[in-house]
Amino acid sequence: MFDSNQLSSIGFRWVTDNTELLTPYGQELARHPRYYGADELDELKAEQHNIGELMTAVREDTAQVNALMRLMMPVKDIRRSISALDERTLTEVELFEVKRFLLELELLAPQIDKLSARLEGISVTAMPKALDIIDPDGTRSPSFYVSDRLSEKLSAIRAERRRIDEQMKRDGASDELSARRTLLAAEEEDENAKVRTELCERLRPYRARLLENAAAIGRLDFALGKARLAERLGAVMPEVGADVFELKGMTNPRFAEALSDKGRSFVPVSMELTRGAVVITGANMGGKSVAIKTLALNAMLAMCGFAVFAESARIPMIEDMFILSEDREDAMSGLSSFGGEMKAFDAMLRATEKSRTVLVLLDEFARGTNPHEGAALVRAAARLFNARENTYAVLATHFDGVAKLARLHYQVAGLRNADPEKLLMGIKGRGADALADHMDYGLYPVSPDEEPPRDAVKIIKALGVTEEFSGLIDI
Amino acid sequence: MIYELIGGVKTLSVIGMCKNAGKTTVLNSIISECESRGEILGLTSIGRDGERSDLVTNTKKPEIFVREGAVIATAEGLLKEGDISREILMATGLPTPMGEIVIVRARSAGYVQLGGASITEHQKLLRDRLFSFGCTRVLIDGAISRKSLGTPALADGVILSSGASYDADVRTTAEDTAFIARLFSLPVSKGTEALSARYTAISGGEAHSADSLRELLPVLKSGAEKLVMRGAVTDNSVKELLNIGKLLNGTILVAEDASRLLFRASGFEKLMRFTGGFEVLKGTRLIAVTVNPFSAYGNHYDGNDFKERVASALERAGVTAPVMDVKNV
Numbered sequence: 001m002f003d004s005n006q007l008s009s010i011g012f013r014w015v016t017d018n019t020e021l022l023t024p025y026g027q028e029l030a031r032h033p034r035y036y037g038a039d040e041l042d043e044l045k046a047e048q049h050n051i052g053e054l055m056t057a058v059r060e061d062t063a064q065v066n067a068l069m070r071l072m073m074p075v076k077d078i079r080r081s082i083s084a085l086d087e088r089t090l091t092e093v094e095l096f097e098v099k100r101f102l103l104e105l106e107l108l109a110p111q112i113d114k115l116s117a118r119l120e121g122i123s124v125t126a127m128p129k130a131l132d133i134i135d136p137d138g139t140r141s142p143s144f145y146v147s148d149r150l151s152e153k154l155s156a157i158r159a160e161r162r163r164i165d166e167q168m169k170r171d172g173a174s175d176e177l178s179a180r181r182t183l184l185a186a187e188e189e190d191e192n193a194k195v196r197t198e199l200c201e202r203l204r205p206y207r208a209r210l211l212e213n214a215a216a217i218g219r220l221d222f223a224l225g226k227a228r229l230a231e232r233l234g235a236v237m238p239e240v241g242a243d244v245f246e247l248k249g250m251t252n253p254r255f256a257e258a259l260s261d262k263g264r265s266f267v268p269v270s271m272e273l274t275r276g277a278v279v280i281t282g283a284n285m286g287g288k289s290v291a292i293k294t295l296a297l298n299a300m301l302a303m304c305g306f307a308v309f310a311e312s313a314r315i316p317m318i319e320d321m322f323i324l325s326e327d328r329e330d331a332m333s334g335l336s337s338f339g340g341e342m343k344a345f346d347a348m349l350r351a352t353e354k355s356r357t358v359l360v361l362l363d364e365f366a367r368g369t370n371p372h373e374g375a376a377l378v379r380a381a382a383r384l385f386n387a388r389e390n391t392y393a394v395l396a397t398h399f400d401g402v403a404k405l406a407r408l409h410y411q412v413a414g415l416r417n418a419d420p421e422k423l424l425m426g427i428k429g430r431g432a433d434a435l436a437d438h439m440d441y442g443l444y445p446v447s448p449d450e451e452p453p454r455d456a457v458k459i460i461k462a463l464g465v466t467e468e469f470s471g472l473i474d475i
Numbered sequence: 476m477i478y479e480l481i482g483g484v485k486t487l488s489v490i491g492m493c494k495n496a497g498k499t500t501v502l503n504s505i506i507s508e509c510e511s512r513g514e515i516l517g518l519t520s521i522g523r524d525g526e527r528s529d530l531v532t533n534t535k536k537p538e539i540f541v542r543e544g545a546v547i548a549t550a551e552g553l554l555k556e557g558d559i560s561r562e563i564l565m566a567t568g569l570p571t572p573m574g575e576i577v578i579v580r581a582r583s584a585g586y587v588q589l590g591g592a593s594i595t596e597h598q599k600l601l602r603d604r605l606f607s608f609g610c611t612r613v614l615i616d617g618a619i620s621r622k623s624l625g626t627p628a629l630a631d632g633v634i635l636s637s638g639a640s641y642d643a644d645v646r647t648t649a650e651d652t653a654f655i656a657r658l659f660s661l662p663v664s665k666g667t668e669a670l671s672a673r674y675t676a677i678s679g680g681e682a683h684s685a686d687s688l689r690e691l692l693p694v695l696k697s698g699a700e701k702l703v704m705r706g707a708v709t710d711n712s713v714k715e716l717l718n719i720g721k722l723l724n725g726t727i728l729v730a731e732d733a734s735r736l737l738f739r740a741s742g743f744e745k746l747m748r749f750t751g752g753f754e755v756l757k758g759t760r761l762i763a764v765t766v767n768p769f770s771a772y773g774n775h776y777d778g779n780d781f782k783e784r785v786a787s788a789l790e791r792a793g794v795t796a797p798v799m800d801v802k803n804v
């Protein structure tokens with residue numbers, strides 16, 4: 001499975017960071033989104049259904065959704081207090097928080113009810129009986145005070161305290177009155193603790209339902225966050241459980257954001273993957289890595305019940321996903337050397353041998369060795385994946401002779417169609433940045449016999465590298 | 476008498492020069508005066524940041540006494556130190572070493588122990604919450620520490636409490652009290668806005684900002700009207716300013732507010748001699764100075780002598796606030 005550096009690098013972290021959560025319960029779910037395993041198709045479909053319904057609600061019942069959001073925002077994490085109910089008497093502040101939560105449930109439950117007919121597995125129920133225990137006067141005020149009604153003794157102590165206070169105010173504080181006052185205050189404290197102990201005993205049977213409600217609020221919050229993000233960024237719900245990947249017009253919002261800062265836009269990528277090896281070839285700087293990461297992001301999002309960034313998407317249930325690539329963010333995970341890469345590859349092969357379905361993404365596999373052996377290693381990997389029935393593999397490479405082993409072959413067009421004259425003009429005007437304007441980042445299906453494009457020399461010339469060097473290149 | 480002085484001051488801070496300066500006596504007098512007139516008081520204190528809870532809780536019993544209806548913002552761990560019947564109104568989520576700060580309403584008369592926020596933004600939030608719970612006036616138990624002059628950024632008015640526990644020598648106590656009182660009485664700089672840079676020199680109506688004094692030397696050489704300093708002005712800052720003393724001839728030094736001024740009297744006097752004076756962006760109203768001739772360490776002052784010395788030191792410092800004996804507040 002992707003590690004935390006890889007989740008950042010593919011843009012998954014960007015997506016979770018941009019998912020707005022309203023409650024601590026939702027925030028916790030979003031920190032470690034649930035990955036739906038290969039045998040959890042029904043659960044994943046239920047989550048997708050809920051998000052789909054919420055996307056509709058965000059569009060069509062905006063006022064209702066806004067009202068719900070306003071009610072969710074003040075919800076605090078009270079699970080520690082609820083859990084403590086099993087062990088000890090809650091403090092007044094803890095009981096205050098439980099009461100607040102119960103009051104919030106009174107408001108949230110009917111609001112969520114309006115949606116819940118359309119939602120699966122999310123229901124929040126009001127708990128008026130528990131609220132009656134903690135608020136016997138029925139004031140429903142958002143504060144907590146141990147009510148006189150809960151204990152005659154407490155009520156009597158307080159009345160006596162009030163009498164003494166009045167007397168002290170009237171006659172001044174004699175030593176005798178002060179001592180009496182102090183004693184009464186201590187008695188009140190004791191009785192207060194006794195009453196709270198009884199309160200907690202009576203609340204204990206509601207513990208499980210309190211926790212269920214907290215969990216349900218979290219699930220709703222996370223689903224609503226996913227739905228709002230999808231609506232905001234135009235993501236779509238993928239069809240999951242397919243036998244092949246069919247991804248049309250994929251984008252990656254993390255890269256799109258970075259490009260838009262430079263005034264450029266992300267070129268959508270379309271791909272199909274069958275079981276076995278799919279190969280992407282293409283120029284340096286042409287976007288192979290971006291294509292791999294965009295695929296990784298959207299596969300990961302789909303399996304975590306998010307909408308995906310694509311025009312449309314069909315995605316198989318994937319039990320495990322791996323990416324081997326070298327970039328700055330991954331260098332920290334220690335895969336920078338050839339040895340490290342091979343060890344990681346080996347570990348992945350062994351770990352996934354028995355998996356039901358695996359997505360393996362190799363970006364410039366074996367780049368760290370000579371082209372002759374490197375190409376042979378990539379070809380071996382392609383053969384291996386073709387032989388494994390459980391693996392969808394994508395290999396991005398610029399080595400020769402790999403594509404002909406591929407079940408499907410894609411190519412980044414790069415500078416193939418660029419006009420050399422215009423390119424040179426652009427470079428003279430704006431420097432290396434102009435390369436990007438002439439680079440075709442699109443991914444095109446090509447025949448397995450198509451060899452990787454030869455753009456290195458073109459790029460060198462376009463960059464205006466000295467003729468003393470470029471004139472000596474003998475191809 | 477004190478009630479007339481604090482009149483329209485909505486947020487009032489009582490600040491002690493030292494422990495046992497009589498601050499609590501002053502607070503209790505004000506609480507009693509206000510409550511007997513039907514005011515709903517909000518109370519909090521400046522957090523004693525970094526102080527261990529036992530240092531606070533092992534001291535004497537709490538001494539601040541409120542009547543039913545008062546609203547108190549204090550650390551949860553200090554609730555049990557007091558003895559009011561309490562209604563919990565809010566858990567603020569603001570942390571202190573003694574637990575989260577909670578807001579409670581007194582449902583009986585009784586003693587309370589205050590332990591509030593140590594960050595200005597949090598203090599403002601607590602003040603605003605206290606008002607939102609219906610308080611007509613907020614009292615803040617302030618303290619002078621090495622890090623802060625208390626609450627001028629927060630309060631509309633300040634009462635400074637001084638006492639014999641400050642120093643064995645009554646002259647030192649009187650002079651230091653007058654110095655702090657003077658900082659609280661600095662004039663408000665007119666037409667100067669809060670700026671984000673550490674230093675901003677205003678010359679010919681134009682602002683030049685920089686993060687170090689050195690970068691501003693050319694502007695200062697040409698004679699700036701004002702030098703606005705953001706953040707704390709410490710003894711070190713004073714030294715830096717003294718080093719370029721000649722350039723500051725006639726330039727008015729401006730700090731954010733008195734709570735940022737953390738330097739000794741000697742440096743301040745030197746600066747005042749050749750600059751155009753010291754001003755603040757946000758002023759404080761010094762309402763009164765209270766004096767307590769009794770020392771916790773035994774070296775009591777003569778009451779009248781102490782009061783007169785403080786009064787004359789204030790006069791020399793150009794401070795007009797009245798001086799009151801803590802017994803007669």
